[in-house]
Amino acid sequence: MIETIYVEEVIKNHPRTKFILKKFKKSRIILIDKYGEIFNKRNQNFRIQKSNPCLILAHKKDGFVLPAPEGFGIGSSKNFYFSHMYNCIYDCRYCFLQGMYSSANYVIFVNFEDFDIAIKKIIEKNVNTKLTFFSGYDCDSLAFENVTGFAKHILSIFKTYTQIEIEFRTKSIQKQPFFSLKPMKNVILAYSLMPELMSNSLDNKAPSISRRISVISELASKGWKIGLRFDPLIHGENWKELYKELLENIYNNISTDCLHSVSFGTLRFPKRMFKDIFKLYPNEPLFTSPLSLNNKMISYNIEIEEEMTSYCKNLSLRYINEDQIFKCSI
Amino acid sequence: MNNLKIKKSSIRLVIALKEEAQVILNYFRLKPVNEKTIYPIYKNEEETHWLIISGIGRSNAAASTAYLYSYSKASIYTSWINIGIAGSDKGNYGDLYLVDKISTYQRKTSTYPSTMPKATLPKMHLFTSDIPISDYTSYELIDMEGSAFFDIASKLTSKEFICLMKVISDGPKNDIKEMTKSKISNLIKVNLFKIIDVVSYYERISEAEFLIIDKPELFNDIKSKWHFSATQSFKLETLLRRIENFCNKKDIEKIIKNCETSSSVINVLNLKIKNNLVNWSKF
Numbered sequence A: 001m002i003e004t005i006y007v008e009e010v011i012k013n014h015p016r017t018k019f020i021l022k023k024f025k026k027s028r029i030i031l032i033d034k035y036g037e038i039f040n041k042r043n044q045n046f047r048i049q050k051s052n053p054c055l056i057l058a059h060k061k062d063g064f065v066l067p068a069p070e071g072f073g074i075g076s077s078k079n080f081y082f083s084h085m086y087n088c089i090y091d092c093r094y095c096f097l098q099g100m101y102s103s104a105n106y107v108i109f110v111n112f113e114d115f116d117i118a119i120k121k122i123i124e125k126n127v128n129t130k131l132t133f134f135s136g137y138d139c140d141s142l143a144f145e146n147v148t149g150f151a152k153h154i155l156s157i158f159k160t161y162t163q164i165e166i167e168f169r170t171k172s173i174q175k176q177p178f179f180s181l182k183p184m185k186n187v188i189l190a191y192s193l194m195p196e197l198m199s200n201s202l203d204n205k206a207p208s209i210s211r212r213i214s215v216i217s218e219l220a221s222k223g224w225k226i227g228l229r230f231d232p233l234i235h236g237e238n239w240k241e242l243y244k245e246l247l248e249n250i251y252n253n254i255s256t257d258c259l260h261s262v263s264f265g266t267l268r269f270p271k272r273m274f275k276d277i278f279k280l281y282p283n284e285p286l287f288t289s290p291l292s293l294n295n296k297m298i299s300y301n302i303e304i305e306e307e308m309t310s311y312c313k314n315l316s317l318r319y320i321n322e323d324q325i326f327k328c329s330i
Numbered sequence B: 001m002n003n004l005k006i007k008k009s010s011i012r013l014v015i016a017l018k019e020e021a022q023v024i025l026n027y028f029r030l031k032p033v034n035e036k037t038i039y040p041i042y043k044n045e046e047e048t049h050w051l052i053i054s055g056i057g058r059s060n061a062a063a064s065t066a067y068l069y070s071y072s073k074a075s076i077y078t079s080w081i082n083i084g085i086a087g088s089d090k091g092n093y094g095d096l097y098l099v100d101k102i103s104t105y106q107r108k109t110s111t112y113p114s115t116m117p118k119a120t121l122p123k124m125h126l127f128t129s130d131i132p133i134s135d136y137t138s139y140e141l142i143d144m145e146g147s148a149f150f151d152i153a154s155k156l157t158s159k160e161f162i163c164l165m166k167v168i169s170d171g172p173k174n175d176i177k178e179m180t181k182s183k184i185s186n187l188i189k190v191n192l193f194k195i196i197d198v199v200s201y202y203e204r205i206s207e208a209e210f211l212i213i214d215k216p217e218l219f220n221d222i223k224s225k226w227h228f229s230a231t232q233s234f235k236l237e238t239l240l241r242r243i244e245n246f247c248n249k250k251d252i253e254k255i256i257k258n259c260e261t262s263s264s265v266i267n268v269l270n271l272k273i274k275n276n277l278v279n280w281s282k283f
């Protein structure tokens, strides 16, 4: 239940604002000038807000599509990302958003059409280049789909540009709009996964791994392209057994023909961000892990990272080809 | 900002008039402090709850909030609460409201206080004016202190620890000129239990924060045995917080027992973390 919704005055009559507000009939609506008045204020307590976040409906002015950070790609020569939303309804303990924003409130930008224009511009500027767009870098791309309808909206562009890839990265078990549409070869539904035991402790409020796998298998059997994102890889007692069980479970339960790509990413926090997140949750089990400062990043040491990545990669190679495997290194 | 280590909740109340404050003073057993102060200040025996009578108007509200902060050595996890009467023609006489938006003549932009989650109390937009307003039609709630209180309190803590509550005392049907001291007291009195309910939420969040920032159990013990620089102290605190999750006090004491310097304490604790294999089935 969202108790309060802040709405920017300029978009109070936008059809999408009205569409979203209809879903929250009991919420208190407060008109504001700019979303930054609420979202960017420094004196906010992220942890307390996270237990009862407000929603902010806003108009995005610029920066609709941005180049993806290096190390984020899955084989294309150019990668871009866009976020129609800031923050997430889940509360993963390793999430970088909790160290990036001072507010845990959700911001939804309702002017989706401006994202369309920006995406098309980039596509037209990069003819003959293999492009991938990533939806939802600053949020989970599908977790709030039943409220925003963004995925459904943005898919229409990629129906026209069938050579351009789009990845929706998610932990949600949201099947729509995909379940009722004909599969599109250039759309990748990418699921973040880790062993259930670790996920139970770290992926707060997110659907369980077994439910995610069952949705993956349903969408794969419908013909949608699936991405598996083991990112971040989490260390701990019996990690090898846990990852073996997870990987085998997935590869044995989904048709590998539908697998677009698999990527492995390591747990990394910029030093400053780690400090902020640690301050928020000093008693979290994740921070009892052997994390230390390496190259201005807080991470497992390189031997652990390499051992975990190559172990999972070797296991995966029994089921998929090497060119389907990527390392996520941001 | 002061950052006192206080385990109990920490509450500061800023109230314009003695008549508004009286029932609250009684309920929390707040007594005047034993010295002459610029504004009348009251506190309880445990010194967890403090109240200041600010007087009317924005300057008084701002000055008294800042004064109470430094006088009572409040922390960043102290909750700040403003309670008072307000005019309105939108709500009912005698009803209590939480404030979630504040505007003034002076500023173009509004400010947006948080309100406690799952509150059953209704919420309203407050307009803080420097002069009494007799035309109630343009605003939901009208007072003379709220915005200044919020502006100063926002500099002392995060907005989740600030609350404004207003009881409707005047409006088109209840002339402000007919307000008496006893009427004011009574308006607060009939809402006392609702007010206490809200205050207790702010007590809980303040207490929870203090527990989180509380130093690890062995921190002071270890610091008394070796000499730690400021940077080392910070490292020690962080390491202890992490280790305490999987290692008991006795084991920690055992592994550092033979250390000769503070650096070797830190090295030993670092090694303990480095070798820890998290048992995820425990969490």
Ligand code: SF4
Pocket: A087, A088, A089, A090, A091, A092, A094, A095, A096, A097, A138, A139, A140, A170, A171, A206
């Ligand atoms: S699902 Fe992704 S964006 Fe959401 S909290 Fe988890 S890591 Fe963050």
